[in-house]
Amino acid sequence: MTVTALVTGAGSGIGRAVSFALAADGHKLGLVDIDGDRVEAVATESIGRGANGVVPIAADVSSEEDVRRCVAKITDHLGPPTATFANAGIEVNGPAHEFPLATWQQILGVNLTGVFLTAKHVLRALIDAGVGGSIVCTGSPSAFVGFAGGGNAAYSASKGGIIALVKSLAVDYARHGVRVNAVVPGSIDTPHLSIGIPDAERAAHLEGLERSAGTQIPLGRLGRPEEVAEAVTWLLSTRASYVTGSTVVCDGGLTARSANDF
Numbered sequence: 001m002t003v004t005a006l007v008t009g010a011g012s013g014i015g016r017a018v019s020f021a022l023a024a025d026g027h028k029l030g031l032v033d034i035d036g037d038r039v040e041a042v043a044t045e046s047i048g049r050g051a052n053g054v055v056p057i058a059a060d061v062s063s064e065e066d067v068r069r070c071v072a073k074i075t076d077h078l079g080p081p082t083a084t085f086a087n088a089g090i091e092v093n094g095p096a097h098e099f100p101l102a103t104w105q106q107i108l109g110v111n112l113t114g115v116f117l118t119a120k121h122v123l124r125a126l127i128d129a130g131v132g133g134s135i136v137c138t139g140s141p142s143a144f145v146g147f148a149g150g151g152n153a154a155y156s157a158s159k160g161g162i163i164a165l166v167k168s169l170a171v172d173y174a175r176h177g178v179r180v181n182a183v184v185p186g187s188i189d190t191p192h193l194s195i196g197i198p199d200a201e202r203a204a205h206l207e208g209l210e211r212s213a214g215t216q217i218p219l220g221r222l223g224r225p226e227e228v229a230e231a232v233t234w235l236l237s238t239r240a241s242y243v244t245g246s247t248v249v250c251d252g253g254l255t256a257r258s259a260n261d262f
């Protein structure tokens with residue numbers, strides 16, 4: 001069955017891969033990203049891959065006005081989004097005792113408030129239309145464990161908040177026929193992994209990450225965005241009809257492993 005899907009952070013990485021997977025299944029897509037050029041490019045390619053209509057929108061998920069506009073436009077053109085991937089996220093790291101409040105608020109604003117606003121306006125559109133649906137939100141292993149690399153306080157707090165939000169929304173909206181789940185990608189080979197790394201150092205940085213993945217991740221490698229998309233499209237579909245309030249971890253075993261070897 002063709003559904004209307006809304007994907008935030010659709011312009012790159014995991015959001016882009018999920019958009020293409022949904023396009024290949026012939027769904028209608030409302031694609032949202034703060035980067036207008038990137039979301040237009042993904043929209044064009046999604047049509048080529050089989051999407052049954054695409055509405056690309058440049059918007060900031062941390063702005064309620066932007067999110068309200070996105071959901072209204074997608075609902076008007078494609079129908080209410082019964083499959084939503086609330087995924088847009090950013091990461092800035094640094095030691096908590098030196099971390100600027102403005103940066104903390106920016107991370108929480110995009111990652112946690114952005115997911116809340118997306119869910120809020122989608123839920124309202126679904127309730128108004130009298131239909132159920134599925135919402136998948138992007139968490140992170142840092143919601144559950146402190147990263148050995150450190151400096152992850154704001155990002156991990158935002159992702160921990162998402163896991164709690166998902167459970168709360170799942171309970172509240174089950175009676176409306178809306179399932180709400182989280183996907184937890186591990187180290188996935190997207191531009192996100194090189195945030196803050198100067199262009200000139202990017203290749204060496206990625207090589208280092210691949211090397212550490214070989215020893216620290218049980219499956220021995222970084223993940224691919226398409227592998228996360230498999231989990232997300234399953235959660236979005238009716239194949240996951242009895243799954244709500246859950247967390248699907250797609251991390252190659254990263255969070256299953258303790259560094260202790262005694």
Ligand SMILES: NC(=O)c1ccc[n+]([C@@H]2O[C@H](COP(=O)([O-])OP(=O)(O)OC[C@H]3O[C@@H](n4cnc5c(N)ncnc54)[C@H](O)[C@@H]3O)[C@@H](O)[C@H]2O)c1
Binds near residue numbers: 185
């Ligand atoms: N790549 C990983 O290893 C990894 C691991 C765990 C969790 N995640 C999470 O997965 C999600 C997607 O990350 P990715 O790896 O695809 O990163 P990415 O940087 O490739 O893509 C993120 C997209 O979000 C968009 N975006 C950023 N701020 C936005 C805003 N305010 N409003 C709308 N769009 C915005 C960016 O323009 C970009 O296109 C994020 O929530 C990230 O925290 C990624």
